[in-house]
Amino acid sequence: MSRRAPACSGAGLEMPETFFEDHAVGQATEGGYKYVDKREIVRFATLYDPQPFHLDEAAAKQSIFGGLVASGWHTLAMMMRMLVDHHGGRLAGLGSPGCEQIRWLQPVRPGDILRFRSECIETAASRSKPDRGIVKTRVTVLNQRGEPVMTVVTIGMHRRRPA
Amino acid sequence: MSRRAPACSGAGLEMPETFFEDHAVGQATEGGYKYVDKREIVRFATLYDPQPFHLDEAAAKQSIFGGLVASGWHTLAMMMRMLVDHHGGRLAGLGSPGCEQIRWLQPVRPGDILRFRSECIETAASRSKPDRGIVKTRVTVLNQRGEPVMTVVTIGMHRRRPA
Numbered sequence: 144m145s146r147r148a149p150a151c152s153g154a155g156l157e158m159p160e161t162f163f164e165d166h167a168v169g170q171a172t173e174g175g176y177k178y179v180d181k182r183e184i185v186r187f188a189t190l191y192d193p194q195p196f197h198l199d200e201a202a203a204k205q206s207i208f209g210g211l212v213a214s215g216w217h218t219l220a221m222m223m224r225m226l227v228d229h230h231g232g233r234l235a236g237l238g239s240p241g242c243e244q245i246r247w248l249q250p251v252r253p254g255d256i257l258r259f260r261s262e263c264i265e266t267a268a269s270r271s272k273p274d275r276g277i278v279k280t281r282v283t284v285l286n287q288r289g290e291p292v293m294t295v296v297t298i299g300m301h302r303r304r305p306a
Numbered sequence: 307m308s309r310r311a312p313a314c315s316g317a318g319l320e321m322p323e324t325f326f327e328d329h330a331v332g333q334a335t336e337g338g339y340k341y342v343d344k345r346e347i348v349r350f351a352t353l354y355d356p357q358p359f360h361l362d363e364a365a366a367k368q369s370i371f372g373g374l375v376a377s378g379w380h381t382l383a384m385m386m387r388m389l390v391d392h393h394g395g396r397l398a399g400l401g402s403p404g405c406e407q408i409r410w411l412q413p414v415r416p417g418d419i420l421r422f423r424s425e426c427i428e429t430a431a432s433r434s435k436p437d438r439g440i441v442k443t444r445v446t447v448l449n450q451r452g453e454p455v456m457t458v459v460t461i462g463m464h465r466r467r468p469a
């Protein structure tokens with residue numbers, strides 16, 4: 144028997160589920176801690192974004208970035224991990240139809256430490272499916288100097304609280 | 307000495323560079339071939355999106371997806387790899403400020419084979435920086451049945467052709 148709740152969970156969840164009604168415009172959250180490792184930058188880029196400024200220090204020095212930087216898709220993935228860890232896997236009970244307005248604002252470099260801030264910006268009950276609603280959240284990823292490195296609007300589908 | 311051009315390249319590129327002027331609204335491209343491996347789905351999700359329907363076949367069967375599915379962020383990463391492979395690393399010479407309208411339309415499952423279609427939807431020379439312009443491209447990722455599984459509008463910054 145473990146005293147710890149599972150790091151992620153679906154059915155059999157020990158933590159209380161978050162319903163659509165638990166979200167309100169203006170609600171803000173902060174969290175996350177992600178150390179950006181140079182080997183992880185290179186490993187992600189090798190698999191998914193093999194451009195020189197993500198792969199090789201010397202080539203990156205010659206690029207507009209002036210040094211090795213993480214793929215923007217890697218920054219998105221690191222953001223998602225911080226969100227899942229923070230919310231205990233209750234974020235996407237009904238999945239997500241997509242997201243909006245990804246902005247890569249600053250390079251993410253080896254040694255950076257990332258965290259996130261999020262703010263609910265819109266909620267809308269579904270008209271066609273009365274058991275669910277949509278929650279839009281603006282997520283900002285910041286580095287250790289407090290500089291926003293990325294913003295994105297996530298769209299989550301949430302169950303409505305049973306009557 | 308190798309006869310092959312480098313898989314990705316920056317300075318020292320052997321392939322002709324693509325400039326802003328080489329893009330025009332309506333231009334379409336097709337390409338890519340990505341076999342979606344179950345172990346890769348689980349590996350990506352373990353690192354970046356540890357939710358049960360991306361990690362565990364039994365838990366995924368109980369979820370709304372009815373089986374294991376790739377993280378949407380993983381689908382984005384696989385798309386980027388197909389684009390980099392197709393364009394030889396010439397896509398993001400000046401980086402990208404972001405992207406728009408990501409839509410996850412269909413689950414991506416183990417055994418799927420993905421490819422992409424893209425269409426240039428907007429070009430705009432920069433007013434503040436006369437050496438560059440922005441190219442917006444709608445990218446659709448399709449599975450082996452020709453079903454769109456994801457769409458996204460990418461934004462690329464491209465050098466203008468030297469006078």
